[in-house]
Amino acid sequence: MTNPEIERIKTALPGWVEAGKPFASEGKVASYIPELSKAPKEALGIALISKDGETIAAGDADLSFTMQSISKVFTLILALMDNGEELVFSKVGMEPTGDNFNSMLKLELVRPGIPFNPLINAGAITVSSLIEGADAADKSARILHFFKELAANDCLDYDMAVYRSESETGDLNRSMAYLLKDNGVLNGSVDDVLDVYFRHCSINVRCADLARMALVLACDGTDPLTGQTLIPRRYVQIAKTFMTTCGMYNASGEFAIQVGLPAKSGVSGGILTLVPGRFGIGIVGPALNAKGNSRAGVRLLETMSQELDWSMF
Numbered sequence: 001m002t003n004p005e006i007e008r009i010k011t012a013l014p015g016w017v018e019a020g021k022p023f024a025s026e027g028k029v030a031s032y033i034p035e036l037s038k039a040p041k042e043a044l045g046i047a048l049i050s051k052d053g054e055t056i057a058a059g060d061a062d063l064s065f066t067m068q069s070i071s072k073v074f075t076l077i078l079a080l081m082d083n084g085e086e087l088v089f090s091k092v093g094m095e096p097t098g099d100n101f102n103s104m105l106k107l108e109l110v111r112p113g114i115p116f117n118p119l120i121n122a123g124a125i126t127v128s129s130l131i132e133g134a135d136a137a138d139k140s141a142r143i144l145h146f147f148k149e150l151a152a153n154d155c156l157d158y159d160m161a162v163y164r165s166e167s168e169t170g171d172l173n174r175s176m177a178y179l180l181k182d183n184g185v186l187n188g189s190v191d192d193v194l195d196v197y198f199r200h201c202s203i204n205v206r207c208a209d210l211a212r213m214a215l216v217l218a219c220d221g222t223d224p225l226t227g228q229t230l231i232p233r234r235y236v237q238i239a240k241t242f243m244t245t246c247g248m249y250n251a252s253g254e255f256a257i258q259v260g261l262p263a264k265s266g267v268s269g270g271i272l273t274l275v276p277g278r279f280g281i282g283i284v285g286p287a288l289n290a291k292g293n294s295r296a297g298v299r300l301l302e303t304m305s306q307e308l309d310w311s312m313f
Protein backbone atom coordinates (compact mmCIF):
# COMPACT_ATOMS: atom_id res chain seq x y z
CA MET A 1 0.00 0.00 0.00
CA THR A 2 1.45 3.40 -0.86
CA ASN A 3 1.80 6.04 1.81
CA PRO A 4 0.70 9.46 0.47
CA GLU A 5 3.09 11.37 2.76
CA ILE A 6 6.08 9.35 1.53
CA GLU A 7 5.01 9.79 -2.11
CA ARG A 8 4.70 13.55 -1.57
CA ILE A 9 8.18 13.73 0.00
CA LYS A 10 9.72 11.68 -2.84
CA THR A 11 8.29 14.05 -5.42
CA ALA A 12 8.94 17.34 -3.69
CA LEU A 13 12.22 16.79 -1.80
CA PRO A 14 14.69 17.57 -4.64
CA GLY A 15 12.93 20.92 -5.20
CA TRP A 16 12.90 21.78 -1.49
CA VAL A 17 16.63 21.05 -1.28
CA GLU A 18 17.37 23.19 -4.34
CA ALA A 19 15.33 26.03 -2.82
CA GLY A 20 17.23 25.68 0.48
CA LYS A 21 20.75 25.64 -1.00
CA PRO A 22 21.08 29.39 -1.70
CA PHE A 23 20.60 30.09 2.02
CA ALA A 24 24.04 28.57 2.63
CA SER A 25 25.55 31.78 1.26
CA GLU A 26 24.22 33.59 4.37
CA GLY A 27 26.20 31.25 6.65
CA LYS A 28 29.82 30.51 7.53
CA VAL A 29 31.63 27.17 7.90
CA ALA A 30 33.02 26.70 11.44
CA SER A 31 36.76 27.33 11.59
CA TYR A 32 37.58 27.35 15.34
CA ILE A 33 38.31 23.65 14.81
CA PRO A 34 40.63 24.28 11.84
CA GLU A 35 39.95 20.96 10.09
CA LEU A 36 36.19 21.71 9.87
CA SER A 37 36.86 24.74 7.65
CA LYS A 38 37.60 22.37 4.74
CA ALA A 39 33.90 21.39 4.42
CA PRO A 40 32.06 22.48 1.25
CA LYS A 41 30.19 25.65 2.16
CA GLU A 42 27.42 25.38 -0.42
CA ALA A 43 26.49 21.73 0.27
CA LEU A 44 23.03 20.65 1.47
CA GLY A 45 21.92 17.04 1.79
CA ILE A 46 19.17 15.09 3.53
CA ALA A 47 18.18 11.48 4.16
CA LEU A 48 14.92 10.31 5.74
CA ILE A 49 14.09 6.78 6.83
CA SER A 50 10.46 5.85 7.47
CA LYS A 51 9.47 3.37 10.16
CA ASP A 52 8.83 0.86 7.36
CA GLY A 53 12.41 1.23 6.16
CA GLU A 54 11.82 3.40 3.12
CA THR A 55 14.83 5.69 2.55
CA ILE A 56 14.52 8.96 0.67
CA ALA A 57 17.61 11.09 0.03
CA ALA A 58 18.31 14.29 -1.88
CA GLY A 59 21.11 16.78 -2.50
CA ASP A 60 24.55 16.07 -1.04
CA ALA A 61 23.36 13.23 1.18
CA ASP A 62 26.56 11.25 0.57
CA LEU A 63 28.83 13.87 2.12
CA SER A 64 30.52 12.54 5.25
CA PHE A 65 30.94 14.81 8.26
CA THR A 66 31.64 14.55 11.98
CA MET A 67 28.79 14.33 14.48
CA GLN A 68 30.13 17.06 16.80
CA SER A 69 27.36 18.11 19.23
CA ILE A 70 24.87 15.64 17.77
CA SER A 71 26.85 12.92 19.56
CA LYS A 72 25.92 14.54 22.91
CA VAL A 73 22.36 13.19 22.69
CA PHE A 74 23.61 9.61 22.52
CA THR A 75 26.38 9.90 25.11
CA LEU A 76 23.70 11.28 27.46
CA ILE A 77 21.58 8.21 26.75
CA LEU A 78 24.54 5.88 27.35
CA ALA A 79 25.40 7.68 30.61
CA LEU A 80 21.77 7.27 31.71
CA MET A 81 21.87 3.57 30.82
CA ASP A 82 25.15 3.20 32.74
CA ASN A 83 24.25 5.21 35.86
CA GLY A 84 20.50 5.91 36.04
CA GLU A 85 18.75 9.27 36.23
CA GLU A 86 19.52 10.16 39.81
CA LEU A 87 23.28 10.09 39.46
CA VAL A 88 23.39 11.79 36.04
CA PHE A 89 21.15 14.66 37.17
CA SER A 90 23.17 15.19 40.32
CA LYS A 91 26.00 16.28 37.98
CA VAL A 92 24.13 18.11 35.22
CA GLY A 93 20.93 20.16 35.14
CA MET A 94 17.80 20.14 32.98
CA GLU A 95 17.44 23.77 31.91
CA PRO A 96 18.31 25.71 28.74
CA THR A 97 20.91 28.45 29.19
CA GLY A 98 20.11 31.04 26.54
CA ASP A 99 23.92 31.29 26.10
CA ASN A 100 26.25 30.01 23.38
CA PHE A 101 27.00 26.28 23.40
CA ASN A 102 30.57 26.83 24.54
CA SER A 103 29.84 29.46 27.20
CA MET A 104 31.11 28.93 30.71
CA LEU A 105 29.41 32.02 32.08
CA LYS A 106 26.74 30.27 34.14
CA LEU A 107 29.19 27.73 35.54
CA GLU A 108 30.31 30.48 37.85
CA LEU A 109 27.30 32.76 38.09
CA VAL A 110 24.49 30.37 38.92
CA ARG A 111 24.50 27.04 40.82
CA PRO A 112 28.29 26.94 40.88
CA GLY A 113 29.90 24.11 39.04
CA ILE A 114 26.88 22.24 37.73
CA PRO A 115 26.34 22.67 33.98
CA PHE A 116 22.78 23.74 33.10
CA ASN A 117 22.10 20.88 30.68
CA PRO A 118 23.86 17.95 28.97
CA LEU A 119 23.79 19.46 25.46
CA ILE A 120 26.03 22.47 26.09
CA ASN A 121 29.76 21.70 26.02
CA ALA A 122 30.21 21.88 29.81
CA GLY A 123 27.30 19.44 30.28
CA ALA A 124 28.48 17.05 27.59
CA ILE A 125 32.03 17.00 28.97
CA THR A 126 30.53 16.10 32.35
CA VAL A 127 28.46 13.36 30.70
CA SER A 128 31.61 11.96 29.00
CA SER A 129 33.10 11.47 32.47
CA LEU A 130 30.09 9.34 33.46
CA ILE A 131 30.49 6.72 30.73
CA GLU A 132 31.46 3.35 32.22
CA GLY A 133 34.80 1.84 31.20
CA ALA A 134 38.18 0.79 32.55
CA ASP A 135 39.96 3.76 30.95
CA ALA A 136 39.45 6.46 28.32
CA ALA A 137 40.03 4.00 25.45
CA ASP A 138 37.49 1.56 26.85
CA LYS A 139 34.89 4.32 27.34
CA SER A 140 35.42 5.55 23.78
CA ALA A 141 35.13 1.99 22.44
CA ARG A 142 31.80 1.55 24.26
CA ILE A 143 30.49 4.83 22.81
CA LEU A 144 31.54 3.90 19.27
CA HIS A 145 29.99 0.44 19.64
CA PHE A 146 26.68 1.96 20.86
CA PHE A 147 26.62 4.45 17.96
CA LYS A 148 27.28 1.63 15.45
CA GLU A 149 24.30 -0.29 16.84
CA LEU A 150 22.01 2.75 16.68
CA ALA A 151 23.07 3.61 13.13
CA ALA A 152 23.01 -0.08 12.11
CA ASN A 153 26.40 0.63 10.55
CA ASP A 154 29.40 -1.36 11.67
CA CYS A 155 31.74 0.87 9.65
CA LEU A 156 31.32 4.05 11.74
CA ASP A 157 34.71 5.38 12.79
CA TYR A 158 36.55 8.52 13.89
CA ASP A 159 37.75 11.24 11.56
CA MET A 160 41.23 11.33 13.06
CA ALA A 161 42.16 14.61 11.37
CA VAL A 162 39.18 16.37 13.01
CA TYR A 163 39.91 14.64 16.33
CA ARG A 164 43.53 15.84 16.30
CA SER A 165 42.54 19.29 15.13
CA GLU A 166 40.11 19.70 18.04
CA SER A 167 42.50 18.17 20.62
CA GLU A 168 45.19 20.63 19.54
CA THR A 169 42.96 23.70 19.67
CA GLY A 170 40.25 22.91 22.26
CA ASP A 171 41.54 25.19 25.00
CA LEU A 172 38.14 26.64 25.83
CA ASN A 173 36.77 23.14 26.45
CA ARG A 174 39.93 22.32 28.40
CA SER A 175 39.50 25.34 30.65
CA MET A 176 35.85 24.41 31.23
CA ALA A 177 36.87 20.88 32.18
CA TYR A 178 39.40 22.20 34.72
CA LEU A 179 36.72 24.39 36.26
CA LEU A 180 34.33 21.42 36.46
CA LYS A 181 37.08 19.29 37.98
CA ASP A 182 37.85 21.94 40.59
CA ASN A 183 34.15 22.10 41.48
CA GLY A 184 34.11 18.34 42.06
CA VAL A 185 31.78 17.64 39.11
CA LEU A 186 34.17 15.63 36.91
CA ASN A 187 35.28 12.09 37.62
CA GLY A 188 38.77 11.18 36.41
CA SER A 189 41.55 13.18 34.82
CA VAL A 190 40.73 16.18 32.65
CA ASP A 191 42.85 14.81 29.79
CA ASP A 192 41.07 11.46 29.81
CA VAL A 193 37.59 13.02 29.95
CA LEU A 194 38.40 15.40 27.09
CA ASP A 195 39.83 12.57 25.03
CA VAL A 196 36.51 10.72 25.33
CA TYR A 197 34.63 13.94 24.48
CA PHE A 198 36.78 14.94 21.46
CA ARG A 199 36.57 11.40 20.10
CA HIS A 200 32.80 11.11 20.18
CA CYS A 201 32.50 14.56 18.58
CA SER A 202 34.71 13.34 15.72
CA ILE A 203 32.74 10.22 14.78
CA ASN A 204 32.19 10.37 11.04
CA VAL A 205 28.70 9.85 9.61
CA ARG A 206 26.53 10.40 6.56
CA CYS A 207 22.93 11.68 6.56
CA ALA A 208 21.55 8.12 6.41
CA ASP A 209 23.42 7.21 9.63
CA LEU A 210 21.86 10.14 11.49
CA ALA A 211 18.46 9.25 10.02
CA ARG A 212 18.69 5.68 11.31
CA MET A 213 19.81 6.84 14.78
CA ALA A 214 16.94 9.34 14.81
CA LEU A 215 14.49 6.63 13.75
CA VAL A 216 15.31 4.71 16.95
CA LEU A 217 14.37 7.84 18.94
CA ALA A 218 11.25 8.35 16.79
CA CYS A 219 10.17 4.81 17.70
CA ASP A 220 10.74 5.16 21.47
CA GLY A 221 14.04 3.25 21.58
CA THR A 222 13.25 0.28 19.34
CA ASP A 223 14.76 0.04 15.87
CA PRO A 224 11.59 -0.71 13.88
CA LEU A 225 13.59 -2.39 11.13
CA THR A 226 15.16 -5.04 13.36
CA GLY A 227 12.63 -5.05 16.21
CA GLN A 228 15.53 -4.67 18.65
CA THR A 229 15.10 -2.41 21.68
CA LEU A 230 18.31 -0.41 22.00
CA ILE A 231 17.29 2.28 24.52
CA PRO A 232 14.75 2.21 27.38
CA ARG A 233 11.74 4.38 26.50
CA ARG A 234 12.22 6.68 29.51
CA TYR A 235 15.71 7.68 28.34
CA VAL A 236 14.43 8.38 24.83
CA GLN A 237 11.81 10.62 26.41
CA ILE A 238 14.52 12.51 28.32
CA ALA A 239 16.71 12.84 25.22
CA LYS A 240 13.85 14.12 23.04
CA THR A 241 12.87 16.66 25.69
CA PHE A 242 16.42 18.05 25.82
CA MET A 243 16.50 18.12 22.01
CA THR A 244 13.33 20.22 22.04
CA THR A 245 14.43 22.64 24.76
CA CYS A 246 18.22 22.85 24.11
CA GLY A 247 19.03 20.90 20.91
CA MET A 248 19.50 23.91 18.64
CA TYR A 249 21.50 25.80 21.28
CA ASN A 250 20.19 29.27 22.06
CA ALA A 251 18.00 29.15 18.94
CA SER A 252 15.89 26.27 20.31
CA GLY A 253 12.87 28.48 21.03
CA GLU A 254 12.80 29.88 17.51
CA PHE A 255 13.30 26.40 16.04
CA ALA A 256 10.42 25.05 18.16
CA ILE A 257 8.16 27.73 16.71
CA GLN A 258 9.30 27.46 13.09
CA VAL A 259 9.81 23.67 12.87
CA GLY A 260 8.39 22.13 16.03
CA LEU A 261 10.37 18.86 16.11
CA PRO A 262 13.01 17.51 18.54
CA ALA A 263 16.40 18.14 16.89
CA LYS A 264 20.12 18.34 17.58
CA SER A 265 22.67 20.21 15.53
CA GLY A 266 26.46 20.16 15.39
CA VAL A 267 29.10 22.66 14.27
CA SER A 268 29.98 20.48 11.28
CA GLY A 269 26.56 21.51 9.89
CA GLY A 270 24.74 18.28 10.72
CA ILE A 271 21.18 18.19 12.09
CA LEU A 272 19.48 15.09 13.46
CA THR A 273 15.71 15.32 13.81
CA LEU A 274 12.66 13.11 13.80
CA VAL A 275 8.94 13.00 13.25
CA PRO A 276 7.60 11.02 16.21
CA GLY A 277 6.54 7.50 15.23
CA ARG A 278 7.15 8.15 11.52
CA PHE A 279 10.60 9.32 10.33
CA GLY A 280 14.24 9.64 11.32
CA ILE A 281 16.01 12.47 9.49
CA GLY A 282 19.67 13.41 8.94
CA ILE A 283 20.74 16.67 7.28
CA VAL A 284 24.08 18.23 6.42
CA GLY A 285 24.79 21.81 5.36
CA PRO A 286 28.17 23.05 6.65
CA ALA A 287 27.52 26.81 6.46
CA LEU A 288 26.24 27.90 9.89
CA ASN A 289 24.10 30.80 11.04
CA ALA A 290 25.17 33.09 13.89
CA LYS A 291 23.92 30.63 16.54
CA GLY A 292 25.93 27.73 15.05
CA ASN A 293 23.12 25.86 13.26
CA SER A 294 23.20 24.86 9.58
CA ARG A 295 21.69 27.85 7.77
CA ALA A 296 20.37 25.94 4.74
CA GLY A 297 19.51 22.90 6.87
CA VAL A 298 17.25 24.92 9.18
CA ARG A 299 15.62 26.55 6.15
CA LEU A 300 14.95 23.13 4.59
CA LEU A 301 13.34 21.90 7.82
CA GLU A 302 11.17 25.02 8.07
CA THR A 303 9.89 24.33 4.56
CA MET A 304 9.25 20.64 5.22
CA SER A 305 7.53 21.24 8.53
CA GLN A 306 5.19 23.80 6.96
CA GLU A 307 4.47 21.78 3.82
CA LEU A 308 3.91 18.50 5.68
CA ASP A 309 2.35 19.96 8.84
CA TRP A 310 4.99 18.32 11.04
CA SER A 311 5.03 20.62 14.08
CA MET A 312 4.28 18.70 17.28
CA PHE A 313 2.69 21.77 18.80
Ligand SMILES: NC(=O)CC[C@H](N)C(=O)O
Nearest residue numbers: 068069101121201266267
Ligand atom coordinates in the same frame (compact mmCIF):
# COMPACT_ATOMS: atom_id res chain seq x y z
N1 LIG B 1 28.42 22.79 18.85
C1 LIG B 1 29.20 21.78 18.63
O1 LIG B 1 28.96 20.97 17.74
C2 LIG B 1 30.40 21.75 19.51
C3 LIG B 1 31.18 20.47 19.45
C4 LIG B 1 32.66 20.70 19.38
N2 LIG B 1 33.31 19.44 19.42
C5 LIG B 1 33.12 21.59 20.53
O2 LIG B 1 33.34 21.12 21.59
O3 LIG B 1 33.28 22.77 20.36
